[in-house]
Amino acid sequence: MGKLKKIIGVVIIAIVIGGGAAFYFLQKDVKAEEETSLSAEEVAELSIDTDIITTNLASSGNFGIVQFNILLSDKDTKEEAEKRTAEVRAAIIATVASFTKEELIGESGITMIEEELVTRLTEVFEKGTVERVLVTEFKLQ
Structure with a gap:
């Protein structure tokens, strides 16, 4: 009987510890998610819009x-x-000019240029980083 009580005690302790650990990690994920989402005011406060830029593309006779x-x-x-x-x-x-018209056509082209600009622009700044780049105007000729 004493051995059975010890086994039940160990199982109960393991369940309590496991439940506590699960609760801790789930709360940590919720807090991290809350911290990473910015309000509309914060996004406006931390973002800049570029001018409209016209440049030649890598493919001959095309521009964006x-x-x-x-x-x-x-x-x-x-x-x-x-x-x-x-x-x-x-x-x-420089980034836009490195792509051909065919590479930039469609959603995958826009995503590719956004990702490339995040990397390239982060190198420009001494302080902080670029969190994301959005294409707000896009025309190919």
């Missing part, structure tokens, strides 16, 4: 007209971006 919204990691990075508009514009032109 683009505009982007760039979400930055913090206010300091936004201030830096506003001071480095020439560098941001140059990075965008």
Whole structure:
């Protein structure tokens, strides 16, 4: 009988510890999710819009007209971006010009250029990072 009580005690302790651990990790995920989602005001406060940019594409005789919204990691990075508009514009032109018209057609082309710009623009800034880039205007000729 004493052995049975010990086994039941160990099982109950294991269940309590497992339940506590599950609760802890689930709460941690919920808090992390809440922290990463920004309100509309925060997004507006941390993002910049580029001018409309026209540039040649890698494919001969083609050009693109683009505009982007760039979400930055913090206010300091936004201030830096506003001071480095020439560098941001140059990075965008170089990136867009490296693609052919065929590569940019469709949703996959837009996604590809957004991802490439996140990487390239993060290199431009000394402070912070680029969280995401959205294409807000896109025409190919």
